[in-house]
Amino acid sequence: MSEEQAAGAAAAGAERRPFYDVLEKHNLAPLWESLHDLVTTAPVTAAVPFKWDYDVVRPHLLEAGRLITARQAERRVLILENPGLRGQARATNSLYAGIQLVLPGEIAPPHRHTQSALRFVLEGRDGYTVVEGERTPMQPGDLVTTPSWTWHEHGNETDGPMIWIDILDVPLVALLGSGFMESSELERHPVARPAGDSSARYAQNMLPVDWRPASRASPIFNYPYSRSREALATLARNGAPDPCQGYKLRYVNPATGGSPIPTIGTYLQLLPAGLRTAPCRSTDGTLYVVVEGEGESRVGDVGFRWKPRDIFAVPSWTWHVHEASGTAVLFSASDRPVQEALCLWREERAPAGRAA
Numbered sequence: 001m002s003e004e005q006a007a008g009a010a011a012a013g014a015e016r017r018p019f020y021d022v023l024e025k026h027n028l029a030p031l032w033e034s035l036h037d038l039v040t041t042a043p044v045t046a047a048v049p050f051k052w053d054y055d056v057v058r059p060h061l062l063e064a065g066r067l068i069t070a071r072q073a074e075r076r077v078l079i080l081e082n083p084g085l086r087g088q089a090r091a092t093n094s095l096y097a098g099i100q101l102v103l104p105g106e107i108a109p110p111h112r113h114t115q116s117a118l119r120f121v122l123e124g125r126d127g128y129t130v131v132e133g134e135r136t137p138m139q140p141g142d143l144v145t146t147p148s149w150t151w152h153e154h155g156n157e158t159d160g161p162m163i164w165i166d167i168l169d170v171p172l173v174a175l176l177g178s179g180f181m182e183s184s185e186l187e188r189h190p191v192a193r194p195a196g197d198s199s200a201r202y203a204q205n206m207l208p209v210d211w212r213p214a215s216r217a218s219p220i221f222n223y224p225y226s227r228s229r230e231a232l233a234t235l236a237r238n239g240a241p242d243p244c245q246g247y248k249l250r251y252v253n254p255a256t257g258g259s260p261i262p263t264i265g266t267y268l269q270l271l272p273a274g275l276r277t278a279p280c281r282s283t284d285g286t287l288y289v290v291v292e293g294e295g296e297s298r299v300g301d302v303g304f305r306w307k308p309r310d311i312f313a314v315p316s317w318t319w320h321v322h323e324a325s326g327t328a329v330l331f332s333a334s335d336r337p338v339q340e341a342l343c344l345w346r347e348e349r350a351p352a353g354r355a356a
Contacts, residue, residue: 043316045084045285045315045316045317046085047085047092047285047313047315048082048084048302048313049300049315049320050082050083050302051304051306051311051312052310052311053310054122054308054310057099058123058163061078061099061101065101070102070103070106070108070154074109074111074183075100076108077100077101077166079098080099082313084315089170089171090171091313092287092313092316092334092335093171094169094172094335094338095169095264095285096166096167096168096171097165097311099166100166101161102154102155102156102162103156103162104157104160104161105157107154107187108155109183109184110186110188111151111182111184112181112182112184113148113149113179113180113182114179115148115168115169115173115179116145116146116147116148116168116169116217116262116263116264117145117146117166117261118143118144118146118261118333119142119144119146119166120141120143120144120289120331121138121139121140121144121163122164122165123140123162123163124138125139125140125158126139126157127154127156127158127162128154128155129144129222130151130153130155130189130191131150131151131221132192133151133189133192134192134194134197136195136196136221138222139225140225141225141228141229142223142224142225143223143228144164144222144223145218145222145260145261147215147217147261148217150217153184155188167333169335172338198221198222199220201219202218202219202220203220203254205254213256216253216256217260217261218252218254218255218260219253219255220253220254220260223260225291228249228268232249232268232270233270235247235249235270236270236272243349244277244278245280246269246270246277246322246324247269247271247272248267248269249267249268249269250265250267251266251267263335263338264333264334265284265335265336265337267331268330269330270327270328271323271324271327271328271330272324273325273327274323275322277321278321279320280319280348280350281318281347282317282347282348283317283345283347284334284339285313285315285334285335286313286332286333287311288331288332289311289332290308290309290328290330292308292328293308293328293329294306294307294308295323295324295325295328296322297312297314298319298321299312299315299320300315
């Protein structure tokens with residue numbers, strides 16, 4: 001802008017200021033002053049690329065276990081706050097995430113809420129979650145879901161800590177003004193079905209003959225890592241990797257083919273040793289959890305070295321590249337199902353040879 005143009009704009013602004021002051025008193029505002037901030041030429045987010053190092057998080061989590069019980073806290077969790085979204089309990093624009101600890105002998109008491117949740121197990125074996133009266137064991141790498149408004153509790157009858165990452169659609173539910181929560185007066189929710197019942201009914205490529213889903217959430221609460229990992233290994237043996245994703249599968253609701261949680265997409269991908277993915281970006285901000293292996297990711301202008309149980313955020317519409325030192329497996333979650341349902345999701349892949 002030239003000096004003459006700048007002077008003209010300043011004069012026009014001064015002339016309009018009294019009018020704007022009147023509008024403000026009536027809770028009105030001129031769109032032309034903010035249009036380019038509201039309707040941008042490309043996605044804009046305050047979220048930034050960031051990695052939470054599990055070796056840093058874990059000691060603080062154990063200290064929390066010393067200071068407060070699971071019952072006192074209701075959920076003993078350290079929130080993963082994106083540095084660009086501090087104070088908002090958000091890891092990405094639309095996802096809340098936290099690391100939860102249940103110590104030996106503890107029960108995280110029953111409650112339910114309209115926010116949908118998933119648990120991806122990081123450490124410990126044979127702890128459990130009870131969802132709507134069905135108990136499911138938890139092993140490292142398992143994906144355990146608690147759909148909207150389902151009673152759920154967690155427990156640990158082993159001699160070691162159980163640690164997992166919680167990922168919820170809290171920001172999205174808050175935006176829509178539809179959050180409800182209810183705590184149970186019971187110490188433990190009554191067991192209504194034997195362990196493995198939902199898997200037997202719905203996870204064998206078959207469904208009960210007259211059953212109809214009552215919601216869009218998956219009737220399966222546990223997606224065992226042993227099965228998911230085997231599926232990835234078979235995929236890797238049978239074909240070439242995708243240039244941007246390696247070998248990547250999405251978790252599905254067997255009744256609908258959609259995501260297990262309608263608002264959160266969940267994925268598992270295998271990166272062969274030495275693979276450097278081609279740069280890509282998409283509109284869904286994504287949270288990654290390293291399950292196996294070591295490697296490095298370039299997210300925008302930031303580079304991360306990662307190892308098992310580390311967690312990192314890739315903001316919306318940010319170029320990123322993954323490179324595995326040896327065979328690696330990454331779990332990821334994003335709001336892609338919501339964006340696809342609203343015809344908003346978009347992906348771009350860089351031409352071969354372009355750096356992220």
